Amino acid sequence: AQSVTQLDSHVSVSEGTPVLLRCNYSSSYSPSLFWYVQHPNKGLQLLLKYTSAATLVKGINGFEAEFKKSETSFHLTKPSAHMSDAAEYFCVVSNTGNQFYFGTGTSLTVIP
Amino acid sequence: DTGVSQNPRHKITKRGQNVTFRCDPISEHNRLYWYRQTLGQGPEFLTYFQNEAQLEKSRLLSDRFSAERPKGSFSTLEIQRTEQGDSAMYLCASSLGTPDQPQHFGDGTRLSIL
Numbered sequence: 001a002q003s004v005t006q007l008d009s010h011v012s013v014s015e016g017t018p019v020l021l022r023c024n025y026s027s028s029y030s031p032s033l034f035w036y037v038q039h040p041n042k043g044l045q046l047l048l049k050y051t052s053a054a055t056l057v058k059g060i061n062g063f064e065a066e067f068k069k070s071e072t073s074f075h076l077t078k079p080s081a082h083m084s085d086a087a088e089y090f091c092v093v094s095n096t097g098n099q100f101y102f103g104t105g106t107s108l109t110v111i112p
Numbered sequence: 113d114t115g116v117s118q119n120p121r122h123k124i125t126k127r128g129q130n131v132t133f134r135c136d137p138i139s140e141h142n143r144l145y146w147y148r149q150t151l152g153q154g155p156e157f158l159t160y161f162q163n164e165a166q167l168e169k170s171r172l173l174s175d176r177f178s179a180e181r182p183k184g185s186f187s188t189l190e191i192q193r194t195e196q197g198d199s200a201m202y203l204c205a206s207s208l209g210t211p212d213q214p215q216h217f218g219d220g221t222r223l224s225i226l
Binding site: 032034036041042043044045046049051052090094095096098099100101102103104105 | 116118145152153154155156157160167168203205211212214215216217218219220222
């Protein structure tokens, strides 16, 4: 069985400070993991993906995530938040490419 | 790559009416997915196609819901006898169908039931 837990439903940071959005997964097999961002009334945009290559994955807009098998985690980070980063973020797991399992999302607020 | 296109963007209808949404995936993608997303929640899987074959349906997909992908290209999602609880964003995504390939999403169709 596969599932994703996003540990924080809301995160608030000041502009220019680091961002940490936490994700833990459960998977019976070696998973593929993804982070997506969703701005209001828009579809989901892929930020980055992990597919059993390098454990530290770099994505768009300065985001990166580290796959830690021992902790079953795939946390999303960014060194310095920008106002445009305010959005909903989803962690997603898949192991076959047939189905994708979404977390419940983390809403990121960036304070000027 | 023109991306995944969904039409209409918004649909307002009265309870009991039928509605149909269309999704045009990225042309070389053989997998097409439909999701439903309600406010404050992540997308919930409804169904997916491999080319024209519908391979899996969620139990969320009641008998009022039907999806087709007749030629393995665009897809339609129809909801018959709409109910208040059908109000949601309906998202379409496509992919190449291998485990390492992500899904690419359209901007969704927002359905509002009066």
